[in-house]
Amino acid sequence: MHTQLDISVSRLIVLRPTFQTGETVSGYFCRFRTLSPAGLRQWGNADPNVRKLVQPQPARHLSRARRTQPLAITQRFSLRDFAYTVELTLACLTTFWIITGILRPFVENASDNLLGGMWAVVATVFVFRGTRDQSLSAGISRMIATCVSFALCLAYLLFLPFNPAGMAALIGIGTVSTMLLRRRNEIVTTGITTAVVMVVAALSPAHAWRQPLLRLLDTVVGVTVGLMFAWIGSLFFRNGLADSPNWEKQT
DSSP states (O other): OHHHHHHHHHHHHHHHHHHHTTOOHHHHHHHTTOOSHHHHHHTTOOOGGGGGGSOOOOOOSOOHHHHTOOOOOOOOOOHHHHHHHHHHHHHHHHHHHHHHHHHGGGOSSHHHHHHHHHHHHHHHHHHOOSSHHHHHHHHHHHHHHHHHHHHHHHHHHTTSOOOHHHHHHHHHHHHHHHHHTTOGGGHHHHHHHHHHHHHHHHHOGGGTTHHHHHHHHHHHHHHHHHHHHHHHHHHHTGGGSOOOTTSOOOO
16 A cells, blocks of 8 residues: 555656646647557556547658659640640741841851841740740740840940940840839840840941841741741640640630
């Protein structure tokens, strides 16, 4: 009897901090993950109903098999994806052929001609989107950025030669201009176009003022061809194919 009394007193001493902080007995046992009646009995509580008060603990780690399992690929390459790829390829090829043929009489060497073809193809890729509305929005965005850059670079190169500080100043002015036009999304494209025009003008200093005109022509051709192929493909080819989860609904 005396031994049992000593054990009970020792158990109360162990639980004394719990009662002082206002924690329940079941919460105290939950901290030590004593989730079974047998485990509760070891701490001096033989009531199996206390188990209902203990909240189940979530798993804190995944097994090695689940951690190393590769992610499932839900999107499949569809017929519409294939049609989009073919249309973009043909659009880029058409743009390159058109712009290199147009610029050939106006450039002095083949490198300038290839540069014009490259810049026009970039414009085509930029505006070639999954839907007609997205393509039109991208085309408007590209033309606004190009026009802002064209006006700034032409005004500069008519009177001053290329200079790194001048190029940086034009990029800054172009940023402010697009902000005032409430076209902040075109800041990046305007800065890139300005940098390309100014660097190319530095490579051809004899006729530096021509570069803004040529890059404007490249962009107009690239955007026009890209929109034309995107709209034709959307109307006559991709709409007739099975829907793919990779594409938004055509509008």
